[in-house]
Amino acid sequence: MSLFELFVRRPVLSTVLSLLVVLIGFVSYTRLTVREYPNIDEPIVSVQTTYRGASAEIIETQVTQILENSIAGIEGIEIIN
Template sequence: MKISELSISRPVLATVMNILVVLIGIIAYQSLPVREYPNIDVPVVTVDTSYPGANAKIMESQVTQILEDSLSGIEGIDFMSSKSRSEQSQITLTFKLDRDPDSAASDVRDRVGRVRGLLPEDIDEPIVAKVEADAQPIIWIAFSSDRHSALQVTDIAERQVRDPLQTVAGVASVEIVGERRYAMRIWLDRTRMAAYSITSQDVEA
């Protein structure tokens, strides 16, 4: 028996079935997940470079521009932006949605490594990091040693720990907090500096 024949011969049953279909549709509609802003992770990779003592103009010409020229050829870039300020350069690469973030970060590290020899020797190693809009630190790792100083522990964390962790799938970025740096205190002789027409900024540079 066809549905049409059943509906004609048994109208009450057909009415009940129609009501059930409508009720199920209403319940399903109300339970549908609705987001005003869908949870979309746009692949974004940043390159941060520090150059102690350099002004914004030097950062732009000797660091940012060289890195941009190398990074511009990476496949899948949607757009690229950069900021150059005193002692700091930051390049942000936004990739198309179909680009894998881990693969994109790997390509960026490769391009940065190719031009590392063209950058000033005194710069800190460029930091390549994957960025997510809602990223929050989820793991903290503490380092201590009875045989090494705080400066040595910082050096070990930078050279042997940070880079391997950055290549782990799903890791957006690795930051070292509370690191110890070598410092030097210099007393300037104003009289001799004036004789040579040297300013404190010249000494710092």
């Protein structure tokens, strides 16, 4: 008697075994863990401005504020410190 004949002659057995396979698959799926989550750091860009011989106020008004305004116009920029 082949496996096919057994399941045809005993439909309850085939249904129970099918449900058992589905149940084992579901339990296995719920217990499945993902071990390899990638470490994704948010992209950060650091811009430093220097102007030798200039005071802090001149650097702030003539360099830093102009750069901040230009960078703020770029799409996707969320925070400027």
